[in-house]
Amino acid sequence: MDLQRAWLGRGPLAWLLWPVSLIFGALAALRRWLFRIGVLRTERVDVPVLVVGNVIAGGSGKTPVVIALVRHLRAQGxxxxxxxxxxxxxxxxxxxVLPGADPRDVGDEAALTHQLTGVPVFVAARRIEAARALLQRHPQTRLIVSDDGLQHLALARDIELCVFDDxxxxxxxxLPAGPLREHWPRRCDLVLHTGARPAFAEGFRSQRTLADHALRSDGSRVSLAELAGKPVVALAAIAKPEGFFAMLRARGIQPERCIPLPDHFDFEDWRRPPGxxxxxCTEKDAVKLWHVAPEALAVPLVFTPEPAFFAALDAKLSSLDGHQAA
Structure with a gap:
């Protein structure tokens, strides 16, 4: 996409859009000021809130981070x-988000998060409504993780985690002259890089690899080694589909065709390629794709933040008033 490429440098298109970005920045600053003086309200819930977000437009791998965080915290009880x-x-x-919920009704990422973690997941246009509904239905909850929402100032947060890719x-x-939703650097509790080559030194690193197996729609597994040399078509409806295709090749899978699709693509009217x-596909795609192509195989992503990240997160949580370690 031309705009995505323009955001990597300060070429003619970026300069053409630069005056508009000044207006965007002024409006964003005005909104933050209205929250600070109380004209717009920031509301708090009764448990700590950890927001996982980004300052750059487009996917940066927030949902795998959320899933990894939830699994880590659940392991601690x-x-x-x-x-x-x-x-x-x-x-x-x-x-x-209930078991078997249609991803078109709750969102593919929310459906995947519930599927892979089993924790309560609520969706709402206003995150404060989702948080209140979650606590009403599941009063035993001691921490809420918000998938995205770094700029959603209506919800008070106790920890901010900013995620960056390469x-x-x-x-x-x-925006729109560059990819930033707000100026960086900004105050933030934790920074995590999800890419293989972090663009700057600040923050913690992580690794993204594919599992050594693919999943059928019934939950059974197929070894990736068995698929090496077999006729394969790969598709991905994620922010950077080529990353998935490259990881498949690194595991010895050589797709005869790669089909990149828009992020959050709706597979309702999609038809399987002949042959x-x-x-x-990815697990995120599978929650929708299995409705129309149940024979598709989903390859799980293994996302692993460095141990120092979890140590820093635990320290932040322990410092919060009212945080209860199990």
């Missing part, structure tokens, strides 16, 4: 819930 806007869903109400902060300009190929 902490009751955790997740809230989300449910990006891409066709509904607008506040609702709980793009870093691009050309350092605000007797194995169809590989």
């Amino acid at each position: 902490l009751e955790v819930g997740v809230i989300s806007r449910g990006y891409g869903r066709k509904t607008r109400d506040c609702r709980e 793009r870093g902060i691009g050309n350092r300009w605000l 007797g190929h194995f169809l590989l």
Whole structure:
């Protein structure tokens, strides 16, 4: 995409949009000021809130971070819930993500988070509504993790985690001349890089690899080694689909065709490519794709932040008033 490429440097298109970015920045600053003086209200819930977000437009790997955080905290015995806007869903109400929920009603990322963690997940246009509904339905919850929402100032937060991929902060300009939703650096509790080559030194690193197996829609597994040399078609409807294709090749899978699709693509009217190929996709795609192509194989992503990140997170949580370690 031309705009995405323009955001990596300060070329003619970026300069053309730069005056508009000044207006964007002024409006964003005005909004933050209105929250500070109380004209716009920031509301708090009764448990700590950890926001996982970013300052750069486009996917930077927030949902795998949320899933890794929840698994880490659950392993410590902490009751955790997740809230989300449910990006891409066709509904607008506040609702709980229940087992078997249609991803088109709750959002593919929210459905995947509930599927992989089993914790309560609520979606709503206003995250404060999702948080309150979650606590009403699951009062044992001791921590809420918000998937995205760094700029959603209506919800008070206790810890902010900012996620970056290999793009870093691009050309350092605000939208639409650059990729930034707000200026960087900004105050933030934790910074985590999800890419293989972090664009700047600050923050913690992580690793992203594929599992050594793919999943059928019934939950059974197929070894990736068995698929090496077989006729394979790969598809990905994620922010950077080529990353998935590259990871498949690194595991010895050589797709005869790669199909990149828009992030959060709705597979409702999608038709499988002809031919007797194995169809590989991401787990995020599978929550929708299995409705129309149940024979597709989903390859799980293994996302592993460095141990120092979890140590820093635990220290932040321990410092919060009212935080209860299990």
